[in-house]
Amino acid sequence: MKFTIQKDLLLESIQHVMKAISSRVTIPILTGIKIEASYEGIKLTGSDSDISIESFIPSEEDGIIHVENIEPGSIVVQSKYFPDIIRKLPLKTVEINTTEDYKVNIISGGSEFHLNGQDPNEYPQLPVLYTENSFTLSNSVLKEIIKQTVYAVSTVETRPILTGVNMTLNNDALNFVATDSHRLASRHLSIELVENQLNLKNVVIPGKSLGELNKIIEENDDPISISVTENQILFQTKNLYFLSRLLDGNYPETSRLIPDHSKTTILTNTKQLLNAIDRASLLARENKNNVVKLETKGNNRLEISGHTPEVGQVIEEVNAEAIDGEELKISFSAKYMLDALKIIESENVKIEFTGAMRPFIIKPENDHDILQLILPVRTF
Amino acid sequence: MKFTIQKDLLLESIQHVMKAISSRVTIPILTGIKIEASYEGIKLTGSDSDISIESFIPSEEDGIIHVENIEPGSIVVQSKYFPDIIRKLPLKTVEINTTEDYKVNIISGGSEFHLNGQDPNEYPQLPVLYTENSFTLSNSVLKEIIKQTVYAVSTVETRPILTGVNMTLNNDALNFVATDSHRLASRHLSIELVENQLNLKNVVIPGKSLGELNKIIEENDDPISISVTENQILFQTKNLYFLSRLLDGNYPETSRLIPDHSKTTILTNTKQLLNAIDRASLLARENKNNVVKLETKGNNRLEISGHTPEVGQVIEEVNAEAIDGEELKISFSAKYMLDALKIIESENVKIEFTGAMRPFIIKPENDHDILQLILPVRTF
Numbered sequence: 001m002k003f004t005i006q007k008d009l010l011l012e013s014i015q016h017v018m019k020a021i022s023s024r025v026t027i028p029i030l031t032g033i034k035i036e037a038s039y040e041g042i043k044l045t046g047s048d049s050d051i052s053i054e055s056f057i058p059s060e061e062d063g064i065i066h067v068e069n070i071e072p073g074s075i076v077v078q079s080k081y082f083p084d085i086i087r088k089l090p091l092k093t094v095e096i097n098t099t100e101d102y103k104v105n106i107i108s109g110g111s112e113f114h115l116n117g118q119d120p121n122e123y124p125q126l127p128v129l130y131t132e133n134s135f136t137l138s139n140s141v142l143k144e145i146i147k148q149t150v151y152a153v154s155t156v157e158t159r160p161i162l163t164g165v166n167m168t169l170n171n172d173a174l175n176f177v178a179t180d181s182h183r184l185a186s187r188h189l190s191i192e193l194v195e196n197q198l199n200l201k202n203v204v205i206p207g208k209s210l211g212e213l214n215k216i217i218e219e220n221d222d223p224i225s226i227s228v229t230e231n232q233i234l235f236q237t238k239n240l241y242f243l244s245r246l247l248d249g250n251y252p253e254t255s256r257l258i259p260d261h262s263k264t265t266i267l268t269n270t271k272q273l274l275n276a277i278d279r280a281s282l283l284a285r286e287n288k289n290n291v292v293k294l295e296t297k298g299n300n301r302l303e304i305s306g307h308t309p310e311v312g313q314v315i316e317e318v319n320a321e322a323i324d325g326e327e328l329k330i331s332f333s334a335k336y337m338l339d340a341l342k343i344i345e346s347e348n349v350k351i352e353f354t355g356a357m358r359p360f361i362i363k364p365e366n367d368h369d370i371l372q373l374i375l376p377v378r379t380f
Numbered sequence: 381m382k383f384t385i386q387k388d389l390l391l392e393s394i395q396h397v398m399k400a401i402s403s404r405v406t407i408p409i410l411t412g413i414k415i416e417a418s419y420e421g422i423k424l425t426g427s428d429s430d431i432s433i434e435s436f437i438p439s440e441e442d443g444i445i446h447v448e449n450i451e452p453g454s455i456v457v458q459s460k461y462f463p464d465i466i467r468k469l470p471l472k473t474v475e476i477n478t479t480e481d482y483k484v485n486i487i488s489g490g491s492e493f494h495l496n497g498q499d500p501n502e503y504p505q506l507p508v509l510y511t512e513n514s515f516t517l518s519n520s521v522l523k524e525i526i527k528q529t530v531y532a533v534s535t536v537e538t539r540p541i542l543t544g545v546n547m548t549l550n551n552d553a554l555n556f557v558a559t560d561s562h563r564l565a566s567r568h569l570s571i572e573l574v575e576n577q578l579n580l581k582n583v584v585i586p587g588k589s590l591g592e593l594n595k596i597i598e599e600n601d602d603p604i605s606i607s608v609t610e611n612q613i614l615f616q617t618k619n620l621y622f623l624s625r626l627l628d629g630n631y632p633e634t635s636r637l638i639p640d641h642s643k644t645t646i647l648t649n650t651k652q653l654l655n656a657i658d659r660a661s662l663l664a665r666e667n668k669n670n671v672v673k674l675e676t677k678g679n680n681r682l683e684i685s686g687h688t689p690e691v692g693q694v695i696e697e698v699n700a701e702a703i704d705g706e707e708l709k710i711s712f713s714a715k716y717m718l719d720a721l722k723i724i725e726s727e728n729v730k731i732e733f734t735g736a737m738r739p740f741i742i743k744p745e746n747d748h749d750i751l752q753l754i755l756p757v758r759t760f
Binding site for chain 1: 458461464465468469470483484490491492493494495496655656658659662663690691692693694695696697698699
């Protein structure tokens with residue numbers, strides 16, 4: 001194998017596939033990066049069995065040459081050293097070639113690295129996904145959906161299925177739901193499936209996979225194709241192939257958790273409320289769960305308070321746009337509320353309560369596609 | 381106590397005094413920040429007994445009002461909460477007042493914090509330094525000197541005196557020396573003492589103190605006065621008072637370590653050498669001491685190499701400006717060499733060797749005020 005490549009492009013691809021590589025894998029060769037050279041370009045692969053990522057650098061793109069002097073072949077290099085080496089090379093291009101005994105030579109200017117590589121035939125074959133079950137979003141829409149839901153997955157393994165995001169798709173609607181059983185985040189998206197009828201129900205994507213995917217895909221409107229089989233999901237863009245296993249088990253029915261009526265409704269400035277709760281939580285840090293209290297007052301005022309006996313107390317007054325319905329005193333996790341408010345981009349947020357001990361709904365003003373739910377904490 | 385102050389100024393002062401505050405102090409009240417209000421302004425104090433920092437915010441400066449509505453008094457607040465609270469306040473100004481039972485009220489916009497404070501009379505009095513032994517540098521020169529020496533102090537406590545920087549001063553020369561016994565950094569500065577004759581010999585300032593001081597003082601030409609007593613040193617600017625204990629014990633005589641002749645002299649581009657050694661060290665990381673090898677070659681060429689048996693090898697070729705004297709093969713810690721090269725700002729660096737087993741000197745081209753020394757490692 002031999003090729004000369006633009007350093008920055010190689011480095012970007014390395015950083016992508018590194019997202020799938022873990023030092024704690026049972027198959028030692030998976031700590032490496034697989035490099036494959038063909039006349040079409042260079043393909044890098046990283047995998048920890050759960051997630052597999054392939055990143056492709058075409059030899060030529062839009063008339064610009066990225067890779068030259070290609071002799072096809074492949075090798076596996078140690079991921080612990082390879083990224084740093086490439087990043088620190090002196091020139092903008094680097095020549096990589098291999099010998100028959102799996103040595104890798106990396107040459108750039110006066111710099112020559114000779115690394116011990118591994119036999120690429122020992123690297124596990126990635127499954128090839130054959131499925132009709134595929135649909136397309138844009139990169140930026142997918143990033144948005146991930147951001148709006150993945151924060152709410154469970155981080156503990158007591159109910160493994162809750163560490164994933166549930167994706168459902170029927171003819172005209174795509175839904176993502178995540179919950180850790182204390183709060184829930186959901187995003188609805190109307191889509192038109194042009195090619196085929198698709199019905200996906202119990203697809204549960206590990207939160208970790210979506211988090212890594214979100215770091216790799218760029219904020220643009222290029223298409224990303226999503227394909228689903230029994231136990232795997234594939235996200236595919238022009239030069240990226242991101243494969244994740246799906247979680248086993250039945251995702252709980254969440255729709256019945258969402259209250260269908262409210263007793264108190266608050267409309268208030270998102271940023272102001274977020275900052276007030278952030279400050280109130282400063283003195284609620286040492287409490288279990290970081291609990292703050294919210295009370296409606298007269299004249300559309302809200303009072304948010306936090307209290308740690310040894311340290312002190314904080315009282316935040318927020319002037320809401322509108323408070324309708326019954327008076328309310330409620331306590332909840334400041335962290336959950338902050339997580340929910342952070343993903344709301346509209347100027348005002350609407351919060352619908354059905355009593356101090358019932359879950360409440362947080363959503364952007366005039367947007368029914370995003371819905372978040374938090375269970376209050378019993379303190380009264 | 382009561383005052384209304386610009387939030388940003390208060391925050392800056394808090395960040396300064398926090399540099400002296402440690403959560404692991406034997407006197408519990410030292411985990412707090414002492415606040416004193418007088419009509420002249422607000423003084424904050426932080427201390428861990430070794431280092432004490434006072435930061436002063438004048439009520440008025442250059443005709444600009446920083447503090448208003450002052451009622452003199454003092455209080456001690458918990459440093460664990462106070463900085464975050466001030467940073468997150470909604471308005472640009474904050475009112476702070478205290479009650480008789482040491483409660484602290486912090487009010488900004490709709491935000492009200494009520495904290496438990498402590499009796500300021502329980503806070504230890506900082507020693508007042510009476511000394512004639514003082515001289516003045518500029519902030520930027522002092523920062524430069526610290527940067528050029530403090531990296532070489534010992535970080536282990538086997539010889540505590542080596543964890544400090546030795547400052548000596550006679551009539552016309554100020555010298556700073558640091559060594560961990562494997563490498564040495566020194567900086568010479570010609571100064572003119574206008575007021576008095578000063579002779580300082582065994583002044584050893586803890587490296588940690590200089591590191592913290594360097595973070596606080598700004599990069600400008602304002603004067604900083606340095607006063608020394610038997611066991612303390614005071615750095616003082618217009619609004620800052622930084623007091624550190626000195627280290628006990630005799631600092632070793634280091635001048636005899638510095639070779640007075642050389643057998644091989646190399647003049648080469650600083651940045652190129654630094655990058656080559658940085659890359660060579662990538663494959664020397666798992667060796668004890670991070671050892672790389674340097675060899676002179678014909679035609680003013682240098683070869684730097686690193687080797688980790690299981691991983692591979694790197695060879696870096698550097699074209700030097702000039703290589704004079706005997707041929708040389710030498711091994712040394714890449715980390716020490718990188719530390720030394722990082723503080724050299726001149727385009728070219730001069731390295732003077734007196735043999736593979738003798739300490740060698742690194743200095744900027746055409747600058748005799750900075751001198752660094754590294755002991756090689758025996759590998760041949």
